[in-house]
Every structure is written in C-alpha cells, then in structure tokens.
Amino acid sequence: MLYSLTLDGGRVGLDDAAIAGLRGRLRGSVILASDGDYDAARRVWNGNVDRRPALIVRSADAHDAAQAIDFARTHALLLSVRGGGHSAPGYGVNDGGMVLDLSLMRQITVDPARQIARVHGGALWLDLDAATQAHGLAVTGGTVSNTGVGGLTLGGGIGWLGGLHGATVDNLISAEVVTADGKLRRVSERQEPDLFWALRGGGGNFGVVTEFEFQLHPVGQVLGGMVLHPLDQARDALRFYRDFVPTLPDAAEAHAGLLAPEGTPMLALLMGYNGPIEEGERVFAPLRQFGTPSADLVRSMSYGERQVMLDEPNAVHGLQRYWRSAFTETLSDALIDEFIAAARSFSSPMNALLMFYVHGSICRRPPSATAFAARSPQWDIDAIGCWTDPAESETHIAWVRAMWSRFEPHLLGRVYANHITGDDSPEKVRASFGENHARLRRVKAAYDPGNLFRINSNITPADAA
Ligand SMILES: Cc1cc2nc3c(=O)[nH]c(=O)nc-3n(C[C@H](O)[C@H](O)[C@H](O)COP(=O)(O)OP(=O)(O)OC[C@H]3O[C@@H](n4cnc5c(N)ncnc54)[C@H](O)[C@@H]3O)c2cc1C
Numbered sequence: 001m002l003y004s005l006t007l008d009g010g011r012v013g014l015d016d017a018a019i020a021g022l023r024g025r026l027r028g029s030v031i032l033a034s035d036g037d038y039d040a041a042r043r044v045w046n047g048n049v050d051r052r053p054a055l056i057v058r059s060a061d062a063h064d065a066a067q068a069i070d071f072a073r074t075h076a077l078l079l080s081v082r083g084g085g086h087s088a089p090g091y092g093v094n095d096g097g098m099v100l101d102l103s104l105m106r107q108i109t110v111d112p113a114r115q116i117a118r119v120h121g122g123a124l125w126l127d128l129d130a131a132t133q134a135h136g137l138a139v140t141g142g143t144v145s146n147t148g149v150g151g152l153t154l155g156g157g158i159g160w161l162g163g164l165h166g167a168t169v170d171n172l173i174s175a176e177v178v179t180a181d182g183k184l185r186r187v188s189e190r191q192e193p194d195l196f197w198a199l200r201g202g203g204g205n206f207g208v209v210t211e212f213e214f215q216l217h218p219v220g221q222v223l224g225g226m227v228l229h230p231l232d233q234a235r236d237a238l239r240f241y242r243d244f245v246p247t248l249p250d251a252a253e254a255h256a257g258l259l260a261p262e263g264t265p266m267l268a269l270l271m272g273y274n275g276p277i278e279e280g281e282r283v284f285a286p287l288r289q290f291g292t293p294s295a296d297l298v299r300s301m302s303y304g305e306r307q308v309m310l311d312e313p314n315a316v317h318g319l320q321r322y323w324r325s326a327f328t329e330t331l332s333d334a335l336i337d338e339f340i341a342a343a344r345s346f347s348s349p350m351n352a353l354l355m356f357y358v359h360g361s362i363c364r365r366p367p368s369a370t371a372f373a374a375r376s377p378q379w380d381i382d383a384i385g386c387w388t389d390p391a392e393s394e395t396h397i398a399w400v401r402a403m404w405s406r407f408e409p410h411l412l413g414r415v416y417a418n419h420i421t422g423d424d425s426p427e428k429v430r431a432s433f434g435e436n437h438a439r440l441r442r443v444k445a446a447y448d449p450g451n452l453f454r455i456n457s458n459i460t461p462a463d464a465a
Pocket of ligand 1: 045087088090121122143144146151154157158205207208315418457
C-alpha cells in the first residue's frame, strides 16, 4: 500500500450495541467488514489505496451525516468523508476508522428562472452537468465527469468555465454544513461569513457539506477538442503555446498534456471556447495552425461532450495511480525540455504530464476573497503515474518521483489545495493556502478545535490565545 494513515483515534467502545444503536438512528446504512458489499464500498478512485475502515456509514441525508459525525466524535474514531472518492491520496477512506460515504446524497434541484442549483454533498459533476444542461445552464466544474462536486468545490474548483465565470467557489451562494459538534448550519456571505469564507477553498477541514447552492450561467454549444503533435515537434509547439496563452480572452481555455494514449508519447494542446463558435475559431487559429500537427480534433460540441472529453482513462476507478503537483507562473524552456525528456521515458503508456492554465475571472479576485488563494495567471502542473498491476507500483512511483525531482526546481513551492499529496511537506501545504493560512487556522479552532476533520490537506486549529 502506498499511502498509510495512522489510526490515532483508536476504537473506543465500538461494540455491536453501539453499532446497532447507530443503525437505528439512520435512514441510510452501516457497512461492516463482514458485509458482502464491504470490499466494493471501501474502494476509491485510486486503486493504489487499499484501506480497511472499521465501518462505512452511507448517509441518506443531513440528519444521517450529523449522526455519523456525533458517533465518530464520541467514539474517538478516525473519520474520512467520502464524496466522489477522487482524491489521489485517498482521503475518502482510512484504516480502522469510520468512512462517512455521501454517495446516496446526489439529489439536485435546478431553478432555471433564478439560474440556481441546489446540490447534495455526494453528487458528481456528471450529475450536476446533466441537471443544469437540461436548462442550457452550467457552473465551473471539473474536467473529469465522475469527480465529486464536494471535494472539488471545497478545494476551489478549476475547470473549462474558469476564465469566464471564476473558480467553482466564486459561484457558491451558500452551503448547508454539519460541523464537528454535529450541528447543521446554513452559511453564506451573511450567515457565519467566516465559515463560508473557509469552505471556499479550505477543503474538507470545517465540516461535511450536505448541500451546495450555486449560481449558474447560460452555456450552450461550445468549441472543444485537441490538436496533437508528434513528440519531436513538441518543444517548438509548447514554446508557442506558452507565449500564446497570455493573449487569451476570458472565454477561451487552453491546456497542454504529454500523453501516450496509443502507446506513443505525443503532445496534446487542449482547447475550449465558451462563446460564439466562429469567434472561438478565430481566437484559436494561430495555435491550431502552428507547425504540422498530426491531428486537429477541435470542433463545435455540446458542453456535456466537452465535460467528458478527458474521461478516458481518468474517470476509471481502480487503476493504480501516483500523482505529484505544483503551480508555476512560467513554463521556462528548461522545464519544457524536462517535460519532453520525461515523456520519452514514460514508465507506463497511461502516464501523463498535464499543464492546466488558470487565468481570467479566477485571477481578478484578491487571494483573500476566499480561502482559495490561487488568484494569479499560472499553470497547475500534474505528473501522473498510472498503471494496472499493483506488483509494478514501486517502478512507476519511483519514475514519477525521479521526474518530479527534475521538474521541482522550475516550479513554485505551492500547489492547488486539491492536489496536495501525502508526500508534500508541511511547508508546501502552508504555502498552498498562502496568506489565508493563519485565518484558516483561526476558523478551524472555532469550528473544529479537536481536528475531527483531519483526513484531508489538513489545517491544524490555531493555538488557544
Ligand atoms: C481524474 C481527476 C481529475 C480532476 N480534475 C480536476 C479539475 O478539473 N478541476 C479541479 O479543480 N480539480 C480536479 N481534480 C481534483 C479534485 O478536485 C480533488 O481530487 C477533489 O478532492 C475530489 O473530490 P471528491 O469528492 O471526488 O473526492 P473525495 O476523495 O471523496 O474527497 C476529497 C476530499 O474532500 C472532502 N469532501 C468531499 N466531499 C465533501 C463534502 N460534501 N463535505 C465535506 N468534505 C468533503 C473529503 O473529506 C476529502 O478530504 C481532479 C482529480 C482527479 C482524480
């Protein structure tokens, strides 16, 4: 097993009677190791995470979530909260403690007249995109459809609509959250504003969000797709891409990836335009016409189609993964050369090196506006090792680590909070919350002084004055 968590809570008084009592208070269910669905229920997106919780509580509603939180606190159980299960380090599961699994809580209500969606805490982006697109609406969401709305939103939320409509948290109007004391609270700019601020980027540190209320935007047919270049042309194409993207209007998104979908590594320039198709064609013409691409797959498509464009193999649960990440404000020539050298030596054809460009509306709010602090134009760099045979884990993890040590001198010492991994140093975790870290610690002390919610990119409570 790659990631290990220590059971520091212990199993205090966790006996059959206590579990029967919990079962009796829930509309949802409790799954134990002796149950037939235990193995499926404990699995998360990253197949390299193989942990065995003492119990899994599948909550049906906010009341159930509060019961589970009270139970975990009273019995001093290590608590993981599982939304879509996509966190690369596997924060949605632990060894020996409780998993609060929100997967039954996927209901969504859309008010098309007010352009608002109410979304339960365990919904996936594919649920929300389908419900909102039925009315020609959308909110900035993830680029892989089965990621959880919960985890992604609480960490900030970077996606294809970010340049135009901001990060996902910039569209959060209010949230219903159960805090560590088991209390259900409705928070917004007006109600408990400190907690609302912390939820918008501080991750799962402050409670379990049982409902999100989002502002939606009209989104119709969009431009999307990718232009592929053979690896021997990737150096020039990536340099052109780097110099081109600062000219993009808010409606345009352009990312890059070195991938080997058919076994041969290549460069993919990923493009999206959220406006009139002809306008997008004009904006992207220079990037699409650069060099001699092996394929140009950019075309008009529905928003829903673009939202699943990167699903293969990223949406597949159970593959083995290892992930490192950091931000950079410059794609230097030296870093581009390192990326290309790494792609030539991919340890697995499912590996990927991704460059997600953050710009536009996301960057027009000050870093202190929300807990999500990544408010300057920059690339979110991700090195992803992906393979099928657990016996090969050491080889592929060693490959990512070796590559990462070559990239790191060219990267910033901070990372998108949703991409912090167990390997990242405490300094990098702190730096990732930037100037907001001290305030986050104070809010944590007010709402979770015992650090019940600690299986995450953890913010420790501020020391008592
Ligand atoms: C393939 C892939 C693609 C991704 N693409 C993007 C992207 O395009 N944009 C982007 O911004 N991020 C992206 N991410 C990162 C993603 O946002 C994080 O991994 C996120 O934490 C996943 O949320 P989840 O609910 O699926 O995960 P989980 O593993 O279930 O949870 C992750 C964390 O969030 C907490 N959490 C989840 N739901 C709740 C809730 N309702 N209340 C309180 N805490 C909760 C959990 O306790 C845990 O700490 C991607 C990740 C993967 C694996």
